[in-house]
Amino acid sequence: MSARILVVEDESAIREMLCFVLEQQGFEVIESEDFDSAVKCLVEPYPDLILLDWMFPGGSGITFAKEVKRGEFSKDIPIIMLTARGEEEDKVRGLEVGADDYMTKPFSPKELVARIKAVLRRVMPTALEETIEVKGLKLDPLSHRVTLDDKPLNIGPTEFKLLHFFMTHLDRVYSREQLLDQVWGTNVYVEDRTVDVHIRRLRKAISGNGHEQFVQTVRGSGYRFSTRV
Amino acid sequence: MSARILVVEDESAIREMLCFVLEQQGFEVIESEDFDSAVKCLVEPYPDLILLDWMFPGGSGITFAKEVKRGEFSKDIPIIMLTARGEEEDKVRGLEVGADDYMTKPFSPKELVARIKAVLRRVMPTALEETIEVKGLKLDPLSHRVTLDDKPLNIGPTEFKLLHFFMTHLDRVYSREQLLDQVWGTNVYVEDRTVDVHIRRLRKAISGNGHEQFVQTVRGSGYRFSTRV
């Protein structure tokens, strides 16, 4: 459930430091120390973010970034580049090639993690496993718990996933098909109407103080989760 | 709760990295960036270990190490020195002055943590394992004993480890696989379902006053230890 991060860095000490910090944070880390092995990482399962040393042997960071942006399935993977102090022109070129952010070495792990999370929040909001709160309704992916005004709710696995999806995708209508894809997973053969039933179960589960109104029916289109009633 | 570590390092990026890593490991960290402020840290409560950059302004690492070894109450505090590559003569002098270990920069966080723990295990074996208490449930790793409202409980070795892990990782779901990795150890081939049985044994063991409710089943995900029911 958490994000997969590809670390491309040739200096082993720095690479180890990065991996250690990221793993501590619960990320799944793929290491790569040169151009060739890094390219090999651009396959299923694709990394969700790439930490790229701008200067590494066997082709510069720019070359690799271009390679990433060229691939059909990899072109949307965000890249954070790591530059040495004073390589300002690299920064410019990096942003041209499509890097999403950059950091100057040496940097503090706190800052690194913060930036990674910032980028991920933008690209894949569900990956961070952070507690989400919406008007007294809290969902904590880590403890796998849902509370309403700090009172734990009893909620089944599918309803949990459904609510998690909704809470990370507010104010948007999803068709039953889309919900099945996103929540149940692709290639699952389930009746469309089944969604209705789980919507009902979800509403029942969170119906403490009218919170069930957040789960809204959009006739003819599907469902939406929104605090605006 | 855990050991207090004094980090003496003038380069802020490295210092931050060190602090981050150590705090992640549950150590209490005191930062210091120069000789004077470092000396001021040699008071109650004394650090249990000192991480000392060998080259820092306002007096070399050696000077500070001598200062430490001179103090009546500080002279037994172990010192791990951090040297840059190639400063071999420093290493020799460092060991003369009384450093307990040294590491050459750059180093991997894993190695650093391992060495710190090794030193601490030698100097203050109790520091790494302290009694944990959660709502009347006490676990003492040293005496390997669990008490419920000060009444000893009968608990098997595996249940002990399981409970220890849970009590140090509250409010978080762990899958059976994760528990097997963390409690049984990696590369142990044991049936997933075996966890269930030990969970049951643990529940039975701590079921004095409803304390078994702390061990919670999260259907479809695994188990969780939490005081919130």
Added chain:
DNA sequence: GCTTTTAGTCATATAACTGTCATAAAGATT
């Protein structure tokens, strides 16, 4: 060597969840 404790597995019981349907209710259309 014998007894006691413990770990792991299995079979079965129990509980919880899922998907589907039939029917009711609500909304839209004419």
Added chain:
DNA sequence: AATCTTTATGACAGTTATATGACTAAAAGC
């Protein structure tokens, strides 16, 4: 208002997940 369409709801049955007790083999203690 009548009809048609879409959604809500309760019930049901099949399925899956977990709990539990019993058993065996291994390990530890005596």
